[in-house]
Every structure is written in structure tokens, then in C-alpha cells.
Ligand SMILES: Nc1ncnc2c1ncn2[C@@H]1O[C@H](COP(=O)(O)OP(=O)(O)OP(=O)(O)O)[C@@H](O)[C@H]1O
């Protein structure tokens with residue numbers, strides 16, 4: 001029998017011959033030849049969590065292990081659902097250079113200061129490199145043990161002898177087990193090494209953080225089963241040329257996946273941004289046409305962002321519609337609504353839209369902000385600077401209701417805004433706004449209130 005097998009790098013599906021398209025997940029060109037796993041099969045499949053052979057009553061199970069330890073970084077605690085759960089396995093994925101190692105080292109420092117033993121395993125950087133980074137971040141590191149290895153067996157041995165409260169493996173794609181003959185980073189290596197680390201984490205009640213690479217499509221490299229195996233998957237986002245970084249939970253067995261942590265990358269590492277709205281509005285110039293402030297939601301937290309638009313007569317037959325941080329097709333739709341329902345014509349004009357700060361908005365509640373910014377640029381009339389815009393725009397030109405209107409208004413009041421335009425259906429007696437609220441039924445009405453359209 002041939003000693004190699006073709007394995008789908010996306011889902012782990014195996015085939016004796018190369019296939020163009022994986023029958024398991026439908027991915028194209030994902031099969032890579034790997035050596036068969038030569039390890040002798042264990043008699044009984046080893047479970048990844050401590051087993052109990054007899055059923056026990058759920059209420060009798062001790063819940064003490066659910067106590068969380070704060071990471072010492074508030075924004076990260078928010079995403080994790082309150083802190084680190086002992087014995088949990090956390091996977092952090094993100095683009096190269098986004099700050100994964102920086103963040104994990106900062107967590108190590110806070111955990112070491114809190115008295116938890118910390119073991120930092122690096123398969124990518126030398127101990128000297130780690131030392132230089134630690135010095136830059138102002139981390140002394142006298143309670144952090146460092147191990148530079150890619151061998152799974154070395155990691156397990158060190159973890160068993162040191163018994164740390166926190167183990168960091170940077171990165172899981174570099175780790176390999178000598179009992180498997182496939183190459184490091186291959187599906188079988190990543191899966192088996194993660195399973196072994198999971199067993200260790202659960203058996204020793206040791207929080208384990210795995211750093212993961214991402215593919216060019218932004219998904220975590222390795223088999224999809226990797227994400228199923230771990231308790232929490234965090235993804236690191238941010239623009240290369242922007243200072244801010246966002247951390248979201250793509251999956252969390254111990255908390256909500258709605259929360260987002262906001263950080264700023266500085267010389268001294270990742271600094272928490274506890275007031276993101278102020279951060280994203282910091283460069284705003286008031287009384288300039290083509291600028292509007294929208295109240296969006298990032299997770300459950302309201303976030304005020306500046307939306308900028310510029311419309312100008314095009315020299316080309318086909319006008320350009322360019323959107324940064326906003327869906328370009330949705331922009332085209334909103335331009336049509338503006339033309340047909342509010343009489344603001346952009347045909348024959350190039351339209352550029354930008355969400356300031358490099359943020360990406362996916363929420364439709366920012367529609368009214370986009371429409372106001374474009375209309376303001378077309379008419380060259382500035383939007384009232386103290387007004388926040390909230391509302392989804394429908395094809396009929398109607399302003400549709402949004403979720404959590406009260407939270408958005410509260411954030412606007414907190415940042416010193418004086419008024420807000422709100423979908424009329426969101427208006428209720430209970431709404432304790434703190435700002436003057438102008439209800440709007442249609443886009444035209446909203447633009448009239450803003451005095452952009454008369
Ligand atoms: N001296 C410095 N001053 C400011 N920022 C720095 C400095 N050195 C590095 N950085 C920032 O730190 C980032 C690298 O962080 P880090 O090594 O934690 O990323 P990573 O996600 O672990 O990358 P990789 O995928 O390569 O391991 C750089 O992209 C840069 O933004």
C-alpha cells in the first residue's frame with residue numbers, strides 16, 4: 001500500500017488520489033499529499049476530556065472550575081466573557097504582524113504578576129527575540145518561563161514538570177509530534193497536537209492559549225476541526241496602516257460572541273481603548289460638507305463613527321462608486337434611494353465613501369449616516385455637527401427601526417452630542433435619551449431636519 005494519502009487542508013477529508021475539489025467541504029485545490037499516520041492505533045480511542053465511566057447527576061458536578069481569572073486586560077476580559085477559565089483552550093488567529101505574540105506576552109505578564117505560573121512556548125522566535133520584545137513592552141518576565149521548541153513532547157514534558165496556570169503556544173502550526181510522520185503544519189499534525197494539548201489542559205486545569213496562523217482568505221490555517229476542538233476562538237482584526245486592532249470571539253463556550261475588544265498598537269504594546277467612540281471621532285472636522293456621525297453597534301457596545309463622502313462630476317462615461325469600510329453594493333442601493341426618494345441626484349458624479357479610522361461597518365443602522373454624508377457632499381451643505389444619525393434605509397425611502405436605540409442615544413449624549421435623528425418607530429415614552437431626538441419616517445424628512453435638503 002502507498003504510504004501517502006491526500007488530505008484536504010480545509011476539512012481534513014482524505015483520499016487515496018488527488019482531487020481537484022474536496023467532496024467533503026467543496027473547497028477547490030485544497031488536497032496536499034501527506035504521509036500516512038504510522039502511529040500504532042491505541043486500543044481505545046483516548047478522550048480529550050477527563051472521562052467519568054458512570055453517569056453522574058449534573059447538579060452533583062462541582063462547578064468550582066468555572067471560576068474565571070481576569071487577564072488583567074479589561075478589553076480582553078470583555079471578549080472572553082469575564083476572564084480566563086481554568087482548563088480552557090483558547091485559539092487566537094490573525095494576520096501576520098497584527099500583534100498576536102504581543103498580546104499573548106502581555107497576558108503572560110499580567111498572569112505572572114497575579115501569581116499564576118506561566119510557560120510561554122515559542123516555535124517561531126528565539127528566546128533573545130522574546131527578550132527584546134519583552135523589554136520594549138516593559139515586561140521584566142522574572143516569573144515567565146520561556147521554551148523555544150517545536151516538539152510537542154518537549155512542551156508536554158515542560159508543562160508537566162512546571163505545572164503552569166497558563167500555557168501559551170506560539171504558534172500551533174509550528175508544533176509537531178515525532179510520533180506522526182507528516183510535516184509540521186499539516187492537517188494531521190495540527191489536529192493531533194491540538195488534541196494532545198487539549199487533553200493536557202483539561203487534565204491539569206491549565207488555561208492554554210494557542211496562537212494560530214490564518215490563510216490568505218482570513219480563516220485559521222489547518223483543519224476546521226481545530227476550531228471545533230477548542231473552547232474559544234478569538235480573531236484579531238485591523239488594518240495594517242491603522243493603529244487600532246479589534247478582537248472578536250468567533251466562538252466562545254464560556255461567554256457571548258457579541259463582544260468586541262478595541263486596542264491601539266503602540267511602541268509599548270497593545271493599549272486598551274476604553275472609549276472607542278472618542279478614538280474614532282478624534283480627527284473629525286466640524287462644519288465640513290460630506291461628513292456625518294452614525295451610531296453603530298460593535299457587539300453590544302455602541303460606537304460612534306464618522307462617515308465621509310465626496311461626490312464630484314466625473315470625467316468618465318461610467319461614474320465610480322468607491323467605498324472604504326462599507327459595502328459598495330449597499331452604497332449603490334442607497335444612491336438610488338437618494339435619487340428616487342429624496343431628489344438628490346448623483347448620476348454623472350463619482351462618489352467616494354470612507355468610514356474614518358479604517359473601521360468596517362456591517363450594520364444597516366449606519367445607512368442614514370451614509371445617506372446624509374453623500375447628500376451633504378452633493379449639496380455642499382454641512383450636516384449639523386452636534387447631530388448623530390441612526391436608522392436603516394429601505395428601498396421605499398423609509399427610515400426603518402434599529403435595535404438598542406437607547407444605548408446608541410446614551411453614547412451620543414456621553415460624547416457631548418446635542419441631538420439625534422431616530423427612526424420614528426424607535427420612539428417610545430420610556431426612551432431616556434439625554435439628547436434632543438428628531439423622529440424621521442423617511443430619508444427626505446431626515447435630510448430636511450438636517451437642512452441638507454430644503
Ligand atoms: N518598535 C516598535 N514600535 C511600535 N510597534 C512595533 C514595534 N515593533 C513591532 N511593532 C508592532 O508589533 C507588530 C508585530 O507584533 P507581533 O510580533 O506581536 O505580531 P504577530 O501577530 O505575533 O506576528 P507573526 O504572525 O509574525 O508572529 C508589528 O507589526 C508592529 O505593528
Ligand SMILES: [Mg+2]
Nearest residue numbers: 100101124170
Ligand atoms: Mg508572533
